[in-house]
Amino acid sequence: MATPKDGKKHITLLGAGIISLQTALSLLTSTTSQNCTITIIASHLPGDLSLDYTSPRAGGIWRTFATSRPEDAELRQFDRRTYNAWMELLEQGDGTVGTENESKDERVKRVGLGIKECVNFWGHETEETQGGGKRLWWAGENGVVRDFEVLDISDDEKARGIHFGVRYKTISINVPRYLYYVFERVRALGVRIIKADVDMSYGLEGVVKGVGRILEQHNLPEPFALINCTALSARHFLPSPEKDNIFPVRGQTILVRGESHQGRTFTDFGIDDELAYVIPRPGSGSTILGGCKQIGNWSPDMDEVLNERILERIKKGKLAEELRTGPNGEFEVLSKQVGFRPGRKGGPRVEVEDVKKEGVWVVHSYGHSGGGYQNSIGCAEQVVKLVNGLPGIDS
Numbered sequence: 001m002a003t004p005k006d007g008k009k010h011i012t013l014l015g016a017g018i019i020s021l022q023t024a025l026s027l028l029t030s031t032t033s034q035n036c037t038i039t040i041i042a043s044h045l046p047g048d049l050s051l052d053y054t055s056p057r058a059g060g061i062w063r064t065f066a067t068s069r070p071e072d073a074e075l076r077q078f079d080r081r082t083y084n085a086w087m088e089l090l091e092q093g094d095g096t097v098g099t100e101n102e103s104k105d106e107r108v109k110r111v112g113l114g115i116k117e118c119v120n121f122w123g124h125e126t127e128e129t130q131g132g133g134k135r136l137w138w139a140g141e142n143g144v145v146r147d148f149e150v151l152d153i154s155d156d157e158k159a160r161g162i163h164f165g166v167r168y169k170t171i172s173i174n175v176p177r178y179l180y181y182v183f184e185r186v187r188a189l190g191v192r193i194i195k196a197d198v199d200m201s202y203g204l205e206g207v208v209k210g211v212g213r214i215l216e217q218h219n220l221p222e223p224f225a226l227i228n229c230t231a232l233s234a235r236h237f238l239p240s241p242e243k244d245n246i247f248p249v250r251g252q253t254i255l256v257r258g259e260s261h262q263g264r265t266f267t268d269f270g271i272d273d274e275l276a277y278v279i280p281r282p283g284s285g286s287t288i289l290g291g292c293k294q295i296g297n298w299s300p301d302m303d304e305v306l307n308e309r310i311l312e313r314i315k316k317g318k319l320a321e322e323l324r325t326g327p328n329g330e331f332e333v334l335s336k337q338v339g340f341r342p343g344r345k346g347g348p349r350v351e352v353e354d355v356k357k358e359g360v361w362v363v364h365s366y367g368h369s370g371g372g373y374q375n376s377i378g379c380a381e382q383v384v385k386l387v388n389g390l391p392g393i394d395s
């Protein structure tokens, strides 16, 4: 095994989804970068398509799922930080040389994020909507989102089953583009990328050894810390009871031609695992329609009957009228996809293993379920703090 050069600590991230890539970027743009080198090892990289790789299959939009309950405090902070960081990125740029004079539209296309108005409708009262929106922690004076307002629900909307609604500014994501943008940034900052499968058959210690073997083959030093960003795959090598906390939340989406003016969601209309959403992919001329949240469902097969329900619900709710540009007022379908959100009981696991494994610190960051983009920056900054607090990081 090679020895670290310049006394620098070698940090290895396992995975190349949004969680790993953003963590690498946050490490590189923090003070940690001065005394570490970074390698990413992953089976799938941006541009690859696989059911074992959720990030390219997201909606995606900033629409927090954190509640105002005490146990969601960390998640609220992750989501808040990501919203603010994205706004800053879109308004001020990222400092990349040569982009100083780009227009806002050029930036949207380059980065894959865009500021959009978002409307959320609810079909009946929920914990969130009680008190006319006052319990929405992300709204109002100390909230997160800009230009928040509670909507007057018209008779026509009531007839469509809408009970309550709000409007605000959010950030919508052209997911394949944004994933690639973060990937390009970490590569430009010198992160080594190794495409390889790590054997997960021999527990966490086996994974650490497997990572060590791959690094050795590339003449790289063993890691000081390994950051586990393997999402649902973590269930293959973590012990019980933790492995039993990890479960899929199956989603199904339809990509259609045209970019809707707003993001729109309609939830809580009486079917627990289905919802209606319209998510424009900024700068791409396309929009994602969804969807469902099927807990524990591993089916990779496209459910065409569900797709019909999704399209009918969006038509009936008049949620994307501007996109009905096909013959007979139909949507122009470009593609359909299934994806598995990496669910975890108790929310994302962002913590350090108590003791080193095979001489390596292991930091976990997985289980971000349906919010891995919207909490990515806040979560990555928490991982940076954990890495900076590891015994021996400064020696």
Ligand SMILES: Cc1cc2nc3c(=O)[nH]c(=O)nc-3n(C[C@H](O)[C@H](O)[C@H](O)COP(=O)(O)OP(=O)(O)OC[C@H]3O[C@@H](n4cnc5c(N)ncnc54)[C@H](O)[C@@H]3O)c2cc1C
Binding pocket: 014, 015, 016, 017, 018, 019, 020, 041, 042, 043, 044, 045, 052, 053, 054, 055, 056, 057, 058, 059, 060, 061, 062, 063, 196, 197, 198, 199, 200, 229, 230, 231, 232, 233, 250, 251, 252, 253, 291, 338, 339, 340, 341, 342, 366, 367, 368, 369, 370, 371, 372, 373, 374, 375
């Ligand atoms: C339909 C749908 C809609 C969504 N909408 C939104 C939204 O609107 N907003 C939002 O914030 N989020 C949304 N999400 C959730 C978001 O996509 C996920 O939270 C996020 O992509 C998880 O990223 P990740 O990096 O943890 O996992 P992944 O993207 O799955 O990455 C896991 C990585 O680990 C690697 N890996 C695993 N095992 C091994 C191994 N043995 N060896 C080497 N590499 C390995 C894989 O190759 C991959 O690179 C949505 C998801 C779906 C499915």
